[in-house]
Amino acid sequence: xxxxxxxxxxxxxxxxxxxxxxxxxxxxxxxxxxxxxxxxxxxxxxxxxxxxxxxxxxxxxxxxxxxxxxxxxxxxxxxxxxxxxxxxxxxxxxxxxxxxxxxxxxxxxxxxxxxxxxxxxxxxxxxxxxxxxxxxxxxxxxxxxxxxxxxxxxxxxxxxxxxxxxxxxxxxxxxxxxxxxxxxxxxxxxxxxxxxxxxxxxxxxxxxxxxxxxxxxxxxxxxxxxxxxxxxxxxxxxxxxxxxxxxxxxxxxxxxxxxxxxxxxxxxxxxxxxxxxxxxxxxxxxxxxxxxxxxxxxxxxxxxxxxxxxxxxxxxxxxxxxxxxxxxxxxxxxxxxxxxxxxxxxxxx
Ligand code: UD1
Ligand code: UDP
Numbered sequence: 001x002x003x004x005x006x007x008x009x010x011x012x013x014x015x016x017x018x019x020x021x022x023x024x025x026x027x028x029x030x031x032x033x034x035x036x037x038x039x040x041x042x043x044x045x046x047x048x049x050x051x052x053x054x055x056x057x058x059x060x061x062x063x064x065x066x067x068x069x070x071x072x073x074x075x076x077x078x079x080x081x082x083x084x085x086x087x088x089x090x091x092x093x094x095x096x097x098x099x100x101x102x103x104x105x106x107x108x109x110x111x112x113x114x115x116x117x118x119x120x121x122x123x124x125x126x127x128x129x130x131x132x133x134x135x136x137x138x139x140x141x142x143x144x145x146x147x148x149x150x151x152x153x154x155x156x157x158x159x160x161x162x163x164x165x166x167x168x169x170x171x172x173x174x175x176x177x178x179x180x181x182x183x184x185x186x187x188x189x190x191x192x193x194x195x196x197x198x199x200x201x202x203x204x205x206x207x208x209x210x211x212x213x214x215x216x217x218x219x220x221x222x223x224x225x226x227x228x229x230x231x232x233x234x235x236x237x238x239x240x241x242x243x244x245x246x247x248x249x250x251x252x253x254x255x256x257x258x259x260x261x262x263x264x265x266x267x268x269x270x271x272x273x274x275x276x277x278x279x280x281x282x283x284x285x286x287x288x289x290x291x292x293x294x295x296x297x298x299x300x301x302x303x304x305x306x307x308x309x310x311x312x313x314x315x316x317x318x319x320x321x322x323x324x325x326x327x328x329x330x331x332x333x334x335x336x337x338x339x340x341x342x343x344x345x346x347x348x349x
Contacts, residue, residue, distance in 0.1 A: 002027070003090055006098070007033055007097060010043070013046035015116070015171060016092060018122050019168055020053060023090075023339075025157070026315050026347035027342065027347045028341055030056045032053035032059065035094040036095060046257060049257055053223060059080075070096045074101030074103055083106070089101055090115065091112060091139075094131045102114070104213045112138055113345065114139040115143045126204070140161050141165065165267050165345070170344065174336040182266070184255070188250070193266065195226065195261045195267060195268065196270070197226070197269075198272065200212075200230075200231065201274065205273050206233050206234050215313075221247055226248050226249050229254045232254075242251065261280065267286055269320065270283070272288065273290065277299065285329055289320070291311060304326035
């Protein structure tokens with residue numbers, strides 16, 4: 001059986017790195033990289049660090065407005081599919097690469113497997129929400145991280161092909177834990193629990209100058225260093241604002257996966273608007289402050305480890321204070337064996 005895996009953005013290289021090895025034991029995997037992310041620090045470093053096989057096809061689509069970017073991907077994936085004739089198409093998450101992969105497959109009547117199905121923010125102004133709703137409605141096999149995702153799908157009438165597999169990011173995190181790059185702290189002059197780590201890249205945070213300035217301004221007042229591996233989108237937005245590393249904020253280039261996990265593991269707080277980082281903070285037992293008005297990962301909020309603070313500077317400053325940690329941290333999003341389950345589903349579906 002031939003599987004076409006579509007990836008294009010940083011979190012997809014990470015998720016595919018968990019699934020690719022077990023999948024290749026059961027099926028012939030062909031990888032297409034759309035080129036949505038292309039900086040070395042956003043793409044190649046993850047293929048190398050995580051031993052993800054080099055893409056068989058690279059579409060080189062690059063950046064651009066949603067329609068143009070997604071359209072170029074759609075045309076490119078369609079022509080790869082016409083030459084490769086895969087039996088299934090495997091897509092991850094909720095980016096424009098996910099949407100293009102799902103649309104190309106649906107038009108050629110090839111069954112789609114969607115990993116990270118059923119997540120919802122219930123905010124349709126988020127590009128990712130559109131991508132995940134469409135991908136879910138087109139998919140034959142929907143791999144959910146947990147039961148809430150199943151309930152979200154059911155509420156939209158999707159009940160066939162739905163499986164609770166757990167989250168593949170947990171698999172990879174567990175595999176990486178023994179070899180995290182803890183030396184990163186010393187390189188950055190940080191001490192365990194003596195700093196926080198920040199990531200920001202959501203369009204509604206970066207593309208709104210007022211909102212971005214309020215967030216960065218509130219964090220700059222922190223009494224401890226905040227290390228900030230800056231996503232290129234955010235770097236451009238901050239440059240346009242004329243804002244640099246101010247106050248406590250220490251801007252660095254995007255870091256590798258094991259360095260990022262090490263920086264999260266030893267932080268006092270994780271501050272983010274990333275989906276993946278909210279989950280990693282939870283699994284690592286580090287409290288998370290989410291700079292958004294809503295999250296798809298609501299279980300982490302209910303468990304008391306994640307606080308939604310929006311962009312109000314007073315709420316952000318308040319969230320930086322030390323608080324007692326919740327007594328429990330229930331197992332969420334699987335048991336670290338999601339990739340094996342997904343590989344079996346893909347190969348047998
Ligand atoms: C995308 C996904 C988002 C995901 C994120 C992961 C969509 C709609 N959004 O957001 O869901 O959470 O990836 O990181 O698919 N850029 C570079 N170099 C790169 C990549 C991007 O300079 O290698 C800059 C470009 O100016 C580009 C901007 O970042 O216009 C945004 O990139 P894009 O891929 O469109 O969206 P992300 O914000 O990365
Ligand atoms: N990540 C990384 N280096 C960084 C920032 C993030 O390796 O400088 C990892 C992070 O640990 C997580 C994934 O990238 O595994 C999350 O991707 P991102 O935040 O880009 O996207 P999202 O999860 O929001 O879609």
